Amino acid sequence: MAMNAHKDNKLKAKAKMLTEKTYDCATNREELEQLLSEATNVIELNNGCCTLIVGDSGSGKTTLLKKFKTHFNEQYANAAPIESSEQACYIRSPSNMSPLDLYRAILKGFGEPGLIEGTEVQLRNRIAKQMQTKRYRVLLFDEFQQVVEKVGIKSVRQIADYLKELVDEFNVYLVFAGTSKVQNLLSINEQFASRNSLTIKKSLLSVSTIDNYRIYVSYLLTLNNSLNFTQIDFTDPTINLPLFAATKGDLRQLTQTLSKAILYAANRHRDEMLKSDLVSTYTPTLIKGRLQANPYTQKFIILKKKLGVNYEV
Structure with a gap:
């Protein structure tokens, strides 16, 4: 039990440190x-x-x-x-x-x-x-x-x-x-x-071009290298593009989204965040009277088109 508590606290501390580490990125x-x-x-x-x-x-x-x-x-x-x-x-x-x-x-x-x-x-x-x-x-x-x-x-x-x-x-x-x-x-x-x-x-993160996409992925990698909160491969477009769709390149939203998923993992006595934690903690937003589809479960080809990603990733 004590070992689990230590593990939980360590992961929770990483969630709190995300904002602090933002300046190292982008x-x-x-x-x-x-x-x-x-x-x-x-x-x-x-x-x-x-x-x-x-x-x-x-x-x-x-x-x-x-x-x-x-x-x-x-x-x-x-x-x-x-x-x-x-x-x-x-x-x-x-x-x-x-x-x-x-x-x-x-x-x-x-x-x-x-x-x-x-x-x-x-x-x-x-x-x-x-x-x-x-x-x-x-x-x-x-x-x-x-x-x-x-x-x-x-x-x-x-x-x-x-x-x-x-x-x-x-x-x-x-x-x-x-x-x-x-x-x-x-x-x-x-x-x-x-x-x-x-x-x-300053500008929001973007995936409008391949160069912008690389900067965005580099940001995710740097953040994780600093804190080591997950073994998720952030170079995988089926991971990073749904995350972008959920946060729209907003650094504050991205920090909050990752922090929430990390806390979710800690409360389940795990020592790292999984993709399933992002799926479970996703909160759909209301756009023109309709709830936004969960990007993590949406068909990838539809998601790419919605984001305007017309290059190879």
Whole structure:
């Protein structure tokens, strides 16, 4: 019984680690190196700038941001004397966006407790003070398209002006992640746009071409090589294409799908995930009033046609 419990816990731990390992796959590692290089330039040259990370939901933006924060803090915040350490801060953009909401979100990211109140001037002063005392040099804004989508041009311009001031006054590195609408931030303020040193464009995984298919398969192989959660052959199209149909190239959905199947296997006291676990844990989605057919049990030739795979796999 104790051996089974140990085996179950080990497999469950792998399910939890899937998101952590995502950055090693696809293009995430190269993008992480780009962000770290830009941050190093900001620190060494003492010259602020900004970066955009643009992509659809599920393309790995949040994972990249959080992994960047971890690596930056390991390199700068934890490796230097406390009085000279530099820090990165993750900030979740609020759904109801206004300049005051943004300032509150920044202060919340800084760790300010309780209900954050105050006038615009007071909130800005508190942000400035915390940036100086805690030595924040990297601010990571997630879901930042909400700034552009939910307020008028005047408010967006006001926010862009303020962010430009942050870059210039504190020589910070600002990273904005969100949908393509984040790019509108640059068109609002030309001076702010001139401070944009890098734009990273992320996309969902795809099987539209043989090259895209190979990248997708490579992602699955890298993920499994890191965690060794199954002996399934991910190069087998009768495995990887149904999995793609179930997740549509969305990294978040893919992680959740694999995690769910791994937990299912662990709860049955097995030490690896099987294809049958993917079949058993598949949840059909409703499309135009009809439940989607289970891709794992669908005829392969029909599945290939549905996915538009007209090349040999």
